[in-house]
Amino acid sequence: MNSKYGKWLRLVGIAIATILIIWVIQRYGISQLHANVENLGVWAPLVLFFLRFTSVIIPALPGTAYSILAGGLLGFSQGLLVICIADLCSCSLSFFLSRQFGRSFVKRLVGEKFITRVDTLSQKHLERNFFLMTAFLMTGFFDFVAYAIGLTQASWLCFIPALALSILISNPPIVALGAGLLAGGKLLLAFAMLGAFALALLTGFLQRKQPIA
Template sequence: MSKRTGKIFQWVAIALLVVLAVVLINRYGMATLQAQVERMGVWAPIGLFALRFSSVVIPALPGTAYSIAAGGLLGFQQGLVVVCLSDLLSCSLSFWLSRRYGRSLVGRLVGKQFMDRVDRLSQRHLERNFFLMTAFLMTGFFDFVAYGVGLAKAPWRKFFPALILSIAISNPPIVAVGASVLEGGKILLFLALFGVFVLSLIAGWVRRKEQPVEIEQR
């Protein structure tokens, strides 16, 4: 599968998820969906945790979709806890795997079409600049960043604080987008959109900083 085909597949998958969510809400209503989630009990957050975790360790679908789903189905607080915990564990695992086993294992996990992203990120020497590493981890390709920093043999004591800071800043606005649908709060929606706007500015700044090496954001 080519990079272009993979990117098209990702956007199609996002569109299908959005359409499915709209159809379900229109057909059953938000209250009914909430009741279904409540009947699932602990399996609802576990399922979303597993989906988000797997999308980071084995990049396939954009993880943003699962963050929005977590906020929409679980509410802001519980959804944020699930997403943050998933990102913390999955990115830590990705970092450890790449540092422990190197390119051969990473290539099998991310796929050959995405391995060049990991290689180029590892060549950026992000471990030398804490704030630049944090900024990269706040973007949509943070899963590749975790692998790339691990391949660069960055020390754990530098990576982990950057990971925590990036998760604390970047996850709340995305989860709040989904939660605003569930909770119907205009203030929450405004803050969510403002946070997403700030994240887009950070992503644009990161793109300028990493040139001339070009990395596609998923």
């Protein structure tokens, strides 16, 4: 399966997840969803953490929808905290698995159809430029980037600050989008639109300068 087909697979997954979210909202209403989430207590954040965490460890699964859902159901602050912790843990684990067990293990984990993307990213010498590493971790390919950096000579002490910075910059607009759309926060929605536009420009710039498989 080529990389083009993989991109379509991710888009289809995101579309399905988005349609499901819209259907649930229309079926039960946002106020009822909030009430149900409050009744679930700690289980709602844990479930969203698990879904986001899994979507990073297995990059074929779409993760953006979970960021939007976290913002809509948990609110901006709690939703952002859950997503940031999930990304920090999952990307750190991806780096560790890649560094500890090598390319063959990563290939078995992400699948043969996606290993080419990991290989391409690992050959970009991201470890030589902290800001370039951070920029790639801010894109929608950050799950593959974490695996790829683990295959390079980048140290853990170099990877973690870049990861933390990228998470703090890239996650708020997406979570705010969920909080703005689902909870009716106009200010958050405006912030989310501007942030998402900036991230899209960054991804497009990186793809033109150094194409991602």
